[in-house]
Amino acid sequence: MKNLLKVGVVACLALFAACTTVVVKEAGPEVLLPGEFIESVDANTALVKCTGIGADMQQAIDQARKGCLEWFITNQLAQSPAERQAYLAQQQAVFAKLDRYVAIPPPGAASGKGKGVKSRIRLSDERIKVEIITDVHSKMLQDDLVALGIIQSKDDMLAAVGMPTILVYPGKATKGNKGRQQMESAVTEYLTENRWEVKDPQGVADLNKIIGAIGEVTGAEEDEAAKIAMAVGADVYMVFDVLQSKGEMGDVAYGASVKAYETTTSRKLGEKQVTGPARAGWKAGEEIKAFIEAIRDATAQVLPQIMAYWKEDAPKGNRFTIVLNKAPKNADMKVSNALKRNCAFVKVEVSTAKTVQLKAQCKGDNMEIAGALDSILSSSFSDQPYDFATKTGNLLIVNFQ
Amino acid sequence: MKLRGVLFLLVALLGAEVWAAETKEEKLSSDQTQQRYTRKSITYLGMWIGPTVMRDVDYLATAEKIIRSKIELPRFDYNAVSLTESYSLDDFVNNLREYVKKRAYDRAAAEAEFEARFKSNRVYFDDVDRIMNSAYLYQIKLSLLNVERGKCPDSKAEALLLGCIPGAEGMIARVNASVTFYQANLTQEGAPPYKLIKEVAHIPTVGFEELALEVLANPEQLPAAMKSAGLKATAEATNFLGEFLSKGMKQIPDFQLKTPVQAALSDGVEFMLGKQEGVRMDDTYDVAEFDAAGDKTMLGYVKVRKIGDATGEGGGNPSYAEKVKEKRKFVGGEQLFEHPMINLAVGLSFVFEFAAKDVLGATDSSGSVKPGFYPGVGLYVDYDLAPIINIPELYVSVETDFLYIPNDSSLSVYLVHGLFGIKKKWYIESLVLAAGLRGGISYYQVENYEDDSLGFGADGYLGLEYYFKPEFSIFAKVGGRFFTNPLQMMVELDPEMGAFAQVGAFLAF
Numbered sequence: 001m002k003n004l005l006k007v008g009v010v011a012c013l014a015l016f017a018a019c020t021t022v023v024v025k026e027a028g029p030e031v032l033l034p035g036e037f038i039e040s041v042d043a044n045t046a047l048v049k050c051t052g053i054g055a056d057m058q059q060a061i062d063q064a065r066k067g068c069l070e071w072f073i074t075n076q077l078a079q080s081p082a083e084r085q086a087y088l089a090q091q092q093a094v095f096a097k098l099d100r101y102v103a104i105p106p107p108g109a110a111s112g113k114g115k116g117v118k119s120r121i122r123l124s125d126e127r128i129k130v131e132i133i134t135d136v137h138s139k140m141l142q143d144d145l146v147a148l149g150i151i152q153s154k155d156d157m158l159a160a161v162g163m164p165t166i167l168v169y170p171g172k173a174t175k176g177n178k179g180r181q182q183m184e185s186a187v188t189e190y191l192t193e194n195r196w197e198v199k200d201p202q203g204v205a206d207l208n209k210i211i212g213a214i215g216e217v218t219g220a221e222e223d224e225a226a227k228i229a230m231a232v233g234a235d236v237y238m239v240f241d242v243l244q245s246k247g248e249m250g251d252v253a254y255g256a257s258v259k260a261y262e263t264t265t266s267r268k269l270g271e272k273q274v275t276g277p278a279r280a281g282w283k284a285g286e287e288i289k290a291f292i293e294a295i296r297d298a299t300a301q302v303l304p305q306i307m308a309y310w311k312e313d314a315p316k317g318n319r320f321t322i323v324l325n326k327a328p329k330n331a332d333m334k335v336s337n338a339l340k341r342n343c344a345f346v347k348v349e350v351s352t353a354k355t356v357q358l359k360a361q362c363k364g365d366n367m368e369i370a371g372a373l374d375s376i377l378s379s380s381f382s383d384q385p386y387d388f389a390t391k392t393g394n395l396l397i398v399n400f401q
Numbered sequence: 402m403k404l405r406g407v408l409f410l411l412v413a414l415l416g417a418e419v420w421a422a423e424t425k426e427e428k429l430s431s432d433q434t435q436q437r438y439t440r441k442s443i444t445y446l447g448m449w450i451g452p453t454v455m456r457d458v459d460y461l462a463t464a465e466k467i468i469r470s471k472i473e474l475p476r477f478d479y480n481a482v483s484l485t486e487s488y489s490l491d492d493f494v495n496n497l498r499e500y501v502k503k504r505a506y507d508r509a510a511a512e513a514e515f516e517a518r519f520k521s522n523r524v525y526f527d528d529v530d531r532i533m534n535s536a537y538l539y540q541i542k543l544s545l546l547n548v549e550r551g552k553c554p555d556s557k558a559e560a561l562l563l564g565c566i567p568g569a570e571g572m573i574a575r576v577n578a579s580v581t582f583y584q585a586n587l588t589q590e591g592a593p594p595y596k597l598i599k600e601v602a603h604i605p606t607v608g609f610e611e612l613a614l615e616v617l618a619n620p621e622q623l624p625a626a627m628k629s630a631g632l633k634a635t636a637e638a639t640n641f642l643g644e645f646l647s648k649g650m651k652q653i654p655d656f657q658l659k660t661p662v663q664a665a666l667s668d669g670v671e672f673m674l675g676k677q678e679g680v681r682m683d684d685t686y687d688v689a690e691f692d693a694a695g696d697k698t699m700l701g702y703v704k705v706r707k708i709g710d711a712t713g714e715g716g717g718n719p720s721y722a723e724k725v726k727e728k729r730k731f732v733g734g735e736q737l738f739e740h741p742m743i744n745l746a747v748g749l750s751f752v753f754e755f756a757a758k759d760v761l762g763a764t765d766s767s768g769s770v771k772p773g774f775y776p777g778v779g780l781y782v783d784y785d786l787a788p789i790i791n792i793p794e795l796y797v798s799v800e801t802d803f804l805y806i807p808n809d810s811s812l813s814v815y816l817v818h819g820l821f822g823i824k825k826k827w828y829i830e831s832l833v834l835a836a837g838l839r840g841g842i843s844y845y846q847v848e849n850y851e852d853d854s855l856g857f858g859a860d861g862y863l864g865l866e867y868y869f870k871p872e873f874s875i876f877a878k879v880g881g882r883f884f885t886n887p888l889q890m891m892v893e894l895d896p897e898m899g900a901f902a903q904v905g906a907f908l909a910f
Contacts, residue, residue, distance in 0.1 A: 036428070038425065038428055038429065039425070049428060055732070056665070056732035056733055057662075057664075057665065057732050057733025057734040058733060060734075107663050107673045107711070107719070108431065108435070108437070108661075108673075112430050112431035112435060112436075112437055113426070113429045113430050113431075114429055116431070116435075117431070117435055117661065117734060118430070118431040118432065118435060119431060119432045119434050119435060120434045120435060120661070120690070120691075120734035120735070121434060121691055121692060121693050122690050122691070122692050122693075122698075123692075123693060128690075128732065128734065129693075130734060131432075133428075133429065274425070275424055275425065276425060277424065277425055277426040297425070
């Protein structure tokens with residue numbers, strides 16, 4: 001009887017506990033399906049494809065739009081881990097203004113192309129999955145993310161570390177192309193629309209002389225572009241190539257590839273290949289549209305990769321290439337050791353009887369580093385006359401007599 | 402050997418990777434769950450006339466004109482290529498190639514196909530290719546056209562379907578034709594110039610046009626009257642045939658209207674097709690959806706109630722269709738497929754009539770006329786006027802019923818009604834309320850003898866229908882009826898006055 005009583009009491013307690021247990025579910029950020037870049041419509045608008053799941057069409061479309069927004073933020077704007085964390089912490093505040101950033105997909109064209117709902121599949125009795133293509137408006141989004149403290153503004157970054165300067169250069173396969181100028185303009189136009197500073201090699205006097213003075217660029221996949229980028233003082237250089245494909249019916253398609261390199265190290269920062277749709281080649285102007293569309297789309301997808309690198313790397317200082325021609329004995333060691341006092345990173349790339357080439361990352365502009373170098377050289381090699389052949393951008397060339 | 406195998410595998414995997422990669426155009430496109438009708442261009446190749454067909458130009462022209470009007474619907478564009486400039490079908494297709502190539506880019510691609518975009522230049526070769534290959538050709542094959550003088554069939558059912566009075570003299574036309582659709586090959590010059598899509602055919606149809614009695618009595622007027630009536634009978638038969646040919650054409654997947662549901666409302670759906678594609682009031686659409694395996698599930702049916710001016714390119718106002726069958730709740734984004742119908746329904750029912758006083762004057766034991774209770778059957782034909790007058794669910798209805806009148810004699814007596822009227826329906830999903838008003842004649846049939854005396858009257862009713870599918874519904878209705886007694890002129894009898902009930906089913910086409 002006593003045991004029965006005990007069992008009864010335990011059962012009652014268990015029942016009471018079960019009924020009164022409150023499960024506190026922590027509200028974390030929503031988990032959304034990833035998006036996919038489709039096209040860069042203009043500097044302010046990207047066409048993005050995304051997927052959403054919901055009980056009905058409206059709910060699924062809204063989830064997809066949130067997916068578009070999140071994909072755009074995490075892939076195009078908030079590239080650093082800290083920024084992504086900041087975004088996730090304020091995800092709901094950003095989603096509250098979803099309509100400001102992501103368009104509601106329109107009914108769509110009869111052809112089934114372009115913006116609109118692309119697919120709708122029933123997953124279960126309660127859930128459908130939709131795929132949409134819609135516009136993400138980057139300008140307003142970027143401003144609001146800055147206001148929320150999720151990302152740093154471009155202007156702030158410019159003030160802190162400066163924006164990278166870019167050189168645009170055709171690849172080997174495209175150099176002789178008759179449309180080279182239009183292709184180059186397409187990339188340059190896209191960059192300037194997005195407020196990037198583009199370097200023009202035409203404006204640099206004695207360009208060939210400077211390139212000759214640089215000598216060989218170690219490890220550079222695109223040697224010529226790398227030298228010109230150094231000569232014009234570009235932080236990054238972009239090399240583009242296009243490949244034409246013609247069909248039997250006069251249709252023409254272009255594939256475009258854009259690669260971006262960090263100038264001083266020749267490190268590849270990003271690469272994207274895009275195949276544009278075929279166009280009616282017999283119609284005037286269509287071929288130009290075909291390659292411009294491909295090249296713009298490729299450029300648009302490489303830029304976030306450059307930006308991610310730049311945000312991470314720029315605070316460490318500017319990167320310089322230092323070339324010493326006809327350098328005295330042990331110049332490599334002496335200059336390298338001395339520069340380490342001013343720079344975060346110094347590396348001797350080439351050291352021959354004729355040339356010493358160093359890479360360095362230092363806080364300070366080209367004139368400050370040139371001044372520091374001048375002090376090192378004048379104290380270490382007082383008996384060897386020298387002069388600075390160039391001090392432009394990130395390139396310092398010293399010629400010993 | 403092993404190395405070769407590994408290399409082969411590697412190449413195959415790389416190849417698969419390359420092939421698996423989506424092109425930009427594929428990324429931009431919708432899949433089968435979001436199919437949309439795209440405008441097609443169509444060219445008429447002329448009419449082939451069978452060897453036994455009567456060679457009267459007027460009759461042939463009437464048949465051709467009517468069939469063309471049933472095929473050349475607003476959903477098509479017409480290629481302005483003159484057949485007279487071509488010597489052969491190959492020449493014709495070459496002319497068409499040039500024409501469509503030019504037009505595909507300059508007009509259709511730029512104006513009809515694409516929504517206003519940020520990039521106004523998103524016209525790809527695949528679009529041009531598709532537009533060029535949307536060039537369809539069709540030919541009419543007239544295998545039967547026979548017009549002769551004759552009588553309206555004695556069978557009441559046949560007479561009802563022909564809309565004539567049994568035994569009346571007139572012109573009877575019999576018509577049969579098929580329509581063959583081809584798709585022109587405008588892009589591959591080495592390949593055959595066209596391919597067969599489908600031949601749409603139907604059984605022969607009959608039309609009857611009565612000759613007026615005064616004409617029959619005047620032989621001079623007869624030839625002209627016969628020609629006129631013959632043409633009307635031909636038009637009637639061809640119209641009926643044309644409806645079925647048109648229905649068959651709309652069932653061809655290339656020509657079927659289809660679009661995703663734009664918005665699911667509590668009582669219906671909105672969709673982006675409209676006047677431009679020739680959407681009509683009361684048109685039926687299947688509602689379907691796809692699962693992850695790509696299997697299609699039917700969810701129900703909707704009927705068009707408001708026709709918008711949506712252009713199919715995403716602009717304009719949507720059309721609205723009311724739910725009439727919902728097996729699973731519509732949540733938006735479902736696929737609508739046109740369910741072509743010819744708007745004709747044929748119903749059969751059991752009829753039970755209660756007359757306040759027996760129509761043959763049967764009395765009870767007290768000598769007063771007792772009430773009558775008459776069982777019978779009814780046959781009716783409804784034609785939906787909505788596509789013509791743009792008022793939803795308004796029908797013109799023709800009905801005949803045969804009521805058995807119990808009597809003391811050994812003869813079987815029937816009271817026959819011929820009714821003509823209108824019917825209006827209201828849908829509450831699959832449950833349909835109906836109301837109708839009709840007027841008509843009545844007469845007695847004793848065994849096989851039909852009495853000449855006619856009664857006149859009208860009835861009205863309220864009904865309930867249950868919609869199982871577009872082709873089949875069941876119904877029940879109750880109403881009140883007043884008819885003069887056909888025998889009233891000869892003997893003193895009470896008029897037919899009472900209530901009736903009907904239970905039956907109908908087939909819609």
